[in-house]
Each structure stands twice: as structure tokens, then as C-alpha cells.
Amino acid sequence: MLTPPAALLSLLFTSGNAVPKKDVSKVLGCNHEDLSKAISVLHESLEGTGLAVIETEADLELRTAPEAMEIVQKFRESEVSKDLGKAGLETLAAIAYRTGSTRGEIDWIRGVNSSASLRTLLLRGLIEGKEDPSDKRRIRYSITTEALAYLGVTKVEQLPRFDELSKESEQVVLETSKNEEVRSST
Amino acid sequence: MLTPPAALLSLLFTSGNAVPKKDVSKVLGCNHEDLSKAISVLHESLEGTGLAVIETEADLELRTAPEAMEIVQKFRESEVSKDLGKAGLETLAAIAYRTGSTRGEIDWIRGVNSSASLRTLLLRGLIEGKEDPSDKRRIRYSITTEALAYLGVTKVEQLPRFDELSKESEQVVLETSKNEEVRSST
């Protein structure tokens, strides 16, 4: 079993953003006082670890410690100055030539999982994701105008061999729906 | 000043993804050995905290500890874990226990065609394929941090009966490949 501070840490870690204390209390099944105790133990145990809990009146959030700012900054810079690489270029291409692709569709076109590449492209401002109006859990991706400008075009249709490659991608995605049927029937 | 394990933790937290060990080394300005040391210190210091570092040959990723799953799922909408079929598990086992890493080897071990299973594992991000540096047409598959996370272990060596089921089989493969050589030379 996890101790209350450990349970708290794992909750904050997975939520990513600030979390209302009252939600945490509810999940942990503890009262305000117990939570305060857990928070202060966690504070202490995080000392010197590179992480820290930010506490406001109502919320809790896990962040990197202030001492880590410099190294984190350096890391971020190195991450965004890296080449996109094969995976990154493939993922961006799949989106550029087929605006509104979902992650599943990109995965299917590439034959491998694309979540990590999508995150990187989002962070670098090369793509953006929007909720599908008909299904809010589904995110549809498109290339950003900045990225297009960088590529020297004003719209995706001006990309080389656009008609041919976008049509082919479309066909591949059509297979997906067939494949989904297959998978769900097993 | 941050200790190396603390710096490492803050980087892994910042990334939120699997991070190549070589990227980490570069940012921390340390060699492979120093990194290994930092990793093992971090492993230990995370014990009981609700977090854990998953390590593959190439990557590192910060995740919740296996024990935290129950509480975390209470908090967020439950993540459904679709089961892998028998064929998928066998293929994953062949890769995780490092008995085969090319499609040919896996086919040989299982006695059946494994391409469909490989495709499923790739799409789910449980394995990844990389070109063999010595033969670019050959793809070598390896297990991802995602797969280890689903198995609830921080490295392959922690898989059940790892020593028994991996080393011995390697021996047999060796013997057999010797046989093969003998035969092909006759």
C-alpha cells in the first residue's frame, strides 16, 4: 500500500496541472487535516530531489524545483533545437498532407505509435490539435501557419505532390475503418 | 546545486515522455557511467514515493509506481487496458526476454508468421523497430518504456523468471545456430 504522501505524489504527477485540494481529499478518502499532514511530509521528502509541490489556498501542483530551472531550461532548449528526425518528419507529413488527422489515423498510416512525436510537434508549435466537434475525446491535428510559412508555402495544397500523396493517405486511412471492424470483432 | 539524480529527475519530469539516455547525458554533461550511477541512485530514492523510473536499453521515463495504479485510476477516468492476445504476448515475450529481435528470429521461435502481432505491438507503442546498424534492411525490435509500464516493472530484468527464461533460451539459440552452420556447410 502507498503512504498518503506517496499517493498524493502519484496523483499530482498524473494530473499534470494544478489539482483542487478537495478533489485530492476525496480520492484519498481523508479529511483536511490528514491532507495537510501528507502535504507537509511530501514537501519535506521532495527537498533536494529536483521536484517541488506548489501549494495555494485551494490547489496543489507538482513542478520542478526552482534550483532545477537552469538545467530544465537547458534541456528544453536542446529538445527543441534537435532535428525532428524520421519519426517527427513522418508524423508532421501525415498531418500536413491530411489536415484533421487523428492520432489513430496517423498511427495507422505510419504503422507505429505516434504519441511521442505528436507531443514534440505540439511543443514546437508545428502542429495544433482541436477537439472533434462530434466526439470531444478525439483530437484532430493540423499544421500551424507558422510551420507552413517556414516551409515557404501559404497553404498545404502548395506542398510538393500534394494531390497525389494526400489522396494516397486518404486511401490508407479508409483501410483503417475496415481494420477497426476487424479488430473489434475479435 | 542539484545532485545528478535530482537533475535527472527534474529532466524526466519536464519531458513527460520517454527520453533517450544519450540526450540526458548530453544535457547533464556526464558520461554513460555517471548516468548509470545517477539512475541507480534515483531508482533507490524513488522507492515508496509513488513514482518510478522505467529504463530500457536506450530510454528513460518517469511514471507512477505500479502500486499507485488503483488510486490514480480512481482520480482520472479509467484507462482501459486492452488485453493482448496469445500471439501478441508470445511475440512480446520473445522480444522482452531478448530471445529474438528480428522478425525472422521471432517467426523461427514461434513456428508461425508473426508479422500481424508485430504490427499490433508497434501500433500500441509496446515495441519499436530500429534499423540494424550493420544491415540496414534488417529491423531489430526492442521493448519500450510503455510496455514495461503495462507490465508494472522498471526494467526487463525484473520480469518474472527473467534469468531462467532468457539466458537458457539464448544458449539453445546459440547451439542451434551452430547446428545450422554445420548443416549449411555440408
Added chain:
Amino acid sequence: MDTLSRKTGFSIKTPSYEGPFEVALDLIEARKLLVNELALASITDDYIQHVRRQEAFPVEETANFIQIAATLILIKSKSLIPDLVLTEEENADVEDLKNRLMIYERIRNASRELSSIFGKQIMISAGQKKPVPFFAPARDLSANALTDALARILEAREEVEQLPEARVKPMVTIEEMMNELAARVQKAINISFKEFSGTAKEKVDVIVSFLALLELVKQGAVAAEQFEIYGDIRISHTDTGMPRY
């Protein structure tokens, strides 16, 4: 069984029939034996029975099943007729089968271990911080690089779809092997018959298994022929009287 294959007519994507090693290992495990020649001799008849009962194999695997059946017959014949001397190559086949079954057994055990822990205690990934994107293009990013990347994956997909699935080729053609084996077993039986009188039951046993195998080969030959003709089509079942739903 695979309901899917009946529906769509192809099942290469999700083979749920038992593979040739799986069948052999199931039979050995059911007898609580270890993988060795004694065990292999003891499963021979059941293995052949199993293969005969199976009316729907992916065609390309039929050859594998028959190859293994033939090696099992060899092992059994040898155990019943000590005078049967195996060639170096045949001995190698026997060793090969034993080795591969042992390796497969380990992987199957490993996969059972994995199945007992997979998804039970998932280590969950970091929550998505709301990204603060700032525009950071890369040196390797250009319109042409994108075009190439997409063209490459689309091309690779086509290749995958056009390539026939890998087949494990039998060492020698089945007919060759069977003809030779038939002659040898016959000869060995003659020798045995002349030199000492084993029980008639044993000999009958060999012959019965042998005939069963010959029948299989005939079936397999038909299947193999079909596979040649429809070489590029990935059909997975010989067309048999399998019930359709």
C-alpha cells in the same frame, strides 16, 4: 476458433489457430513429459490425428505441419524399429525439432508470465502539462523532407502489402522426403522381420501411422499446389467444408 476469418475470409492478421509447435507442445504437456525423443515418439499419432482433424490451415503453414509430422514419424519409427538407421541429416532434423520445441516452450512460458502481469499494475505516465508552445522549427524540416517522409511510408506500406508473408521453407520437398522415408522404413521392417520377430502389433503401428502421414502429404500437396497458383493472394484457408456463419 477464429470467428473473424469466417466472416472476412482471411485471417492472416489474427491467426488464432494453433501453430505447429503449439500443437506438439500441448500434446507433450498434456502427458506431463519433458521435450525429448521419448516424448516426441509418444505424441506422434496424436499429432497426426490433430493435423488430420484440422481442416483449415493457412496454406503456407501446412508444409510446416507436415514437416514436423514427418520428423515425428521418423522418431517413432526409430523407437519401434531399432534397425532403422537415420542419416546425418535426419538426425539433425530430429535435433532441430527438439531444440526449437524447447525454445518455443520457454517463450510460451515467458508469455504466460507476461500475461499474468500485463495491465494489472500499469505505471501511468505524467499528466500533460498545458504546453506553452513556442515556434521551434528544425534544421531538417523542409517541404521536400516532408514529401519524402510521407512518400516513403506510403511506399513501404505498399511493399508490405505486396510481399507474400514469410514462409518457412521445408528443407527438402515433402514428396522427396516421403518417398525416401517409405523405402527406408520398408527396408528396415524387412530387416527386422528377418532378424528377429518383434510383435506384429508394433509393425502394424508403424505402418498405420505411416499411411496416415501419406494421406496428409496428399492433402498437403493439394494445398501446396493451390498456394503456387494463387501465389500472390493471401488466402489462409484451404477451401474446405468448414461451416460458415
